[in-house]
Amino acid sequence: MKVWVPMDSAARALGADDVAKAVAREAAARGVDVQLIRNGSRGMVWLEPLVEIERDGQRLAYGPVAPADVAALLDGTLEGHGPVEEIPFFARQTRLTFARCGVIDPLDLDDYAAHGGLAGLHRAIGMDGAEIVAEVTASGLRGRGGAGFPTGIKWQTVAGAVADQKYIVCNADEGDSGTFADRMIMEGDPFTLIEGMVIAGLGVGATRGYVYLRSEYPDAIRVMTEAVRIARARGLLGPDVLGSGRAFDMEIRKGAGAYVCGEETSLLNSLEGKRGTVRAKPPLPALEGFLGKPTVVNNVISLATVPVIFERSAQYYADFGLGRSRGTVTLQIAGNVARGGLFETAFGLPLGEVVNDIAGGTASGRPVKAVQVGGPLGAYMPVSKFDTAMGYEDFDAAGGLIGHAGLVVFDDSADMLTMARFAMEFCAVESCGKCTPCRIGAVRGVETIDRIAAGDAAAIPLLTDLCETMRDGSLCALGGFTPYPVLSALTGFPDDFATQREAAE
Amino acid sequence: MRDAAPASDIDPRDIRDLVTPLAGLEGPLLPMLHAIQEEWGHVPAAAVPVLADILNLGRAEVLGVISFYHDFRDHPAGRQVLKICRAEACQAMGGAGMAAETLVRLGVDWHGTTPDGAVTVEPVYCLGLCACAPAAMIGDRVIGRVTPERLVRELGA
Ligand SMILES: Cc1cc2nc3c(=O)[nH]c(=O)nc-3n(C[C@H](O)[C@H](O)[C@H](O)COP(=O)(O)O)c2cc1C
Ligand code: SF4
Ligand code: FES
Numbered sequence: 246m247k248v249w250v251p252m253d254s255a256a257r258a259l260g261a262d263d264v265a266k267a268v269a270r271e272a273a274a275r276g277v278d279v280q281l282i283r284n285g286s287r288g289m290v291w292l293e294p295l296v297e298i299e300r301d302g303q304r305l306a307y308g309p310v311a312p313a314d315v316a317a318l319l320d321g322t323l324e325g326h327g328p329v330e331e332i333p334f335f336a337r338q339t340r341l342t343f344a345r346c347g348v349i350d351p352l353d354l355d356d357y358a359a360h361g362g363l364a365g366l367h368r369a370i371g372m373d374g375a376e377i378v379a380e381v382t383a384s385g386l387r388g389r390g391g392a393g394f395p396t397g398i399k400w401q402t403v404a405g406a407v408a409d410q411k412y413i414v415c416n417a418d419e420g421d422s423g424t425f426a427d428r429m430i431m432e433g434d435p436f437t438l439i440e441g442m443v444i445a446g447l448g449v450g451a452t453r454g455y456v457y458l459r460s461e462y463p464d465a466i467r468v469m470t471e472a473v474r475i476a477r478a479r480g481l482l483g484p485d486v487l488g489s490g491r492a493f494d495m496e497i498r499k500g501a502g503a504y505v506c507g508e509e510t511s512l513l514n515s516l517e518g519k520r521g522t523v524r525a526k527p528p529l530p531a532l533e534g535f536l537g538k539p540t541v542v543n544n545v546i547s548l549a550t551v552p553v554i555f556e557r558s559a560q561y562y563a564d565f566g567l568g569r570s571r572g573t574v575t576l577q578i579a580g581n582v583a584r585g586g587l588f589e590t591a592f593g594l595p596l597g598e599v600v601n602d603i604a605g606g607t608a609s610g611r612p613v614k615a616v617q618v619g620g621p622l623g624a625y626m627p628v629s630k631f632d633t634a635m636g637y638e639d640f641d642a643a644g645g646l647i648g649h650a651g652l653v654v655f656d657d658s659a660d661m662l663t664m665a666r667f668a669m670e671f672c673a674v675e676s677c678g679k680c681t682p683c684r685i686g687a688v689r690g691v692e693t694i695d696r697i698a699a700g701d702a703a704a705i706p707l708l709t710d711l712c713e714t715m716r717d718g719s720l721c722a723l724g725g726f727t728p729y730p731v732l733s734a735l736t737g738f739p740d741d742f743a744t745q746r747e748a749a750e
Numbered sequence: 751m752r753d754a755a756p757a758s759d760i761d762p763r764d765i766r767d768l769v770t771p772l773a774g775l776e777g778p779l780l781p782m783l784h785a786i787q788e789e790w791g792h793v794p795a796a797a798v799p800v801l802a803d804i805l806n807l808g809r810a811e812v813l814g815v816i817s818f819y820h821d822f823r824d825h826p827a828g829r830q831v832l833k834i835c836r837a838e839a840c841q842a843m844g845g846a847g848m849a850a851e852t853l854v855r856l857g858v859d860w861h862g863t864t865p866d867g868a869v870t871v872e873p874v875y876c877l878g879l880c881a882c883a884p885a886a887m888i889g890d891r892v893i894g895r896v897t898p899e900r901l902v903r904e905l906g907a
Binding site: 254255257258259290291293419420421422423424425427428453460461462463464496498499500501502503504515516517518519520521522535536577578579580581582585586587608617621651653654655656659664667671674675 | 775776777778779780781783784805814815818819820821822833837838839840841842843874875876877878879880881882883885887890892893894895
């Protein structure tokens with residue numbers, strides 16, 4: 246009998262290791278032959294630990310499973326959810342990037358290949374660099390790290406640069422609250438990221454790669470490190486990638502707890518062993534990146550999506566989506582929600598459908614008040630903007646941003662002045678210190694919001710002015726975008742900024 | 751990690767032996783600092799001249815790097831490090847109240863260590879466990895939907 250118990254850290258955080266032990270113990274006690282596989286997560290976090298058992302060729306889902314449920318689980322008397330892929334939350338998705346996540350044993354390269362892995366790389370090996378870059382361009386893939394910059398154009402710039410050494414750097418700093426797609430894919434299907442980086446290397450002529458992985462993710466670091474070791478042992482990495490005659494190798498590097506190091510130039514400084522301060526652009530990292538050499542910096546999900554584009558074709562990928570937002574978006578639904586987790590779907594779903602229909606509204610059962618989309622630098626979207634479609638341009642038009650596609654849901658007990666204050670406080674804590682509007686402005690922002698809270702209405706225009714200064718005068722988006730959460734809280738929820746004042750009058 | 755030796759007992763030669771094999775890396779300083787902190791639980795002052803020498807940097811430059819990053823500490827932490835997430839998704843699930851109560855129960859403030867040296871509490875901004883918030887981490891062990899009772903129990907405090 247095959248039993249899958251995820252080793253994804255969200256599943257472990259909810260007790261998956263104890264469940265796995267209980268399965269092994271119970272199976273031994275009964276003398277039944279159980280093959281226990283530690284897979285990645287299917288992304289239905291509210292059901293974790295979600296255990297699957299193979300019966301009649303189908304994988305049946307049970308969850309959340311506690312160690313005390315394991316006897317009934319093996320007896321077949323535990324109530325379950327039926328075939329895992331028929332659970333509505335799962336069945337409604339279009340899983341391209343996450344096709345294998347939760348399905349396979351993350352560190353079994355043969356299992357990976359049996360589920361479509363390496364097909365994309367084999368196709369890319371038959372192409373020259375220009376054809377590879379053209380394929381990525383044709384797919385319409387845009388960077389999933391936040392800015393949505395077209396990946397093909399970035400690769401083109403690096404491909405066109407002349408240098409003795411070029412690099413592929415994967416941004417796995419994933420610091421945004423409400424996001425965990427990078428973590429999930431690195432823990433659940435690490436070879437897809439490695440394969441994507443190899444294809445990027447072949448495309449632009451880079452032979453070395455780095456994954457800059459945040460230290461807050463010890464499980465992901467462990468899985469990725471092991472996957473790189475296996476890939477090297479099996480010839481997927483090294484001087485002769487899969488017998489192609491071309492070289493590519495890579496390393497995993499651990500961050501050191503600085504949010505700003507997710508910004509690409511700060512990341513490069515950090516990777517070089519310097520303080521993680523932001524560099525002015527130009528020069529673009531594509532031309533003068535790591536150690537001054539031409540460097541592709543891409544987010545985990547951008548790179549992990551490359552294999553499926555080559556496996557299925559650029560056109561196949563581009564056929565999903567909305568407007569200039571092509572392909573799928575890996576929504577991460579978090580915070581106060583009934584059904585939180587990862588939901589991969591074509592761009593274009595309205596925000597309200599994701600929150601109310603897919604996620605089932607709040608966990609508390611109270612009305613939704615706001616959804617922060619795009620991490621700590623993203624806007625708080627009020628319910629009145631729930632018809633905004635998940636697409637880069639649509640969110641921009643609605644005064645927000647998609648960022649890394651994290652959605653944090655708040656119920657009506659949330660106080661938006663507190664959240665605005667937190668945004669300023671976070672900016673102050675994490676500022677790299679290079680420019681004044683961010684370094685000093687964020688501290689002033691906290692003070693100004695405290696004045697508003699104390700009933701000083703005159704501080705409101707001061708806050709608005711300050712936000713304008715930060716937006717226009719900051720070198721990077723940490724200082725430049727903090728006004729998004731602050732001003733969206735102020736304009737979308739004026740009552741939360743007025744009650745104190747009125748009470749004082 | 752070795753038992754927390756008083757910082758003055760750390761032999762610079764041991765530091766040199768530990769980090770020298772990493773000198774061939776491209777951008778070796780962060781891997782070296784991580785290796786030192788893993789070994790001694792902090793980055794002792796004695797490491798600064800050693801690193802400056804190996805990497806041909808000024809001491810101030812090395813210190814500047816160490817001080818930039820939240821992860822590196824210049825003195826040993828408690829026997830266990832508890833990281834509690836303060837970011838938005840955890841706040842949406844009552845994380846602020848949970849954290850405040852945990853601090854009261856442990857009798858420490860953020861970045862503080864309990865008087866018996868058992869636990870150091872650090873804030874962290876997101877652990878990627880935002881769909882099972884609020885979240886915390888003890889050492890490398892992650893915990894979701896956490897309560898103060900659970901944390902105090904797990905810490906044995
Ligand atoms: C303060 C700040 C933090 C960022 N954090 C991340 C991050 O954690 N991960 C990421 O991929 N991009 C992050 N970015 C965006 C990167 O600068 C960069 O745009 C991205 O890595 C490019 O990859 P992509 O084109 O694949 O999105 C951040 C940007 C800023 C300003
Ligand atoms: S905006 Fe803030 S984080 Fe960005 S460069 Fe300026 S000081 Fe550094
Ligand atoms: S916001 Fe707390 S784990 Fe992500």
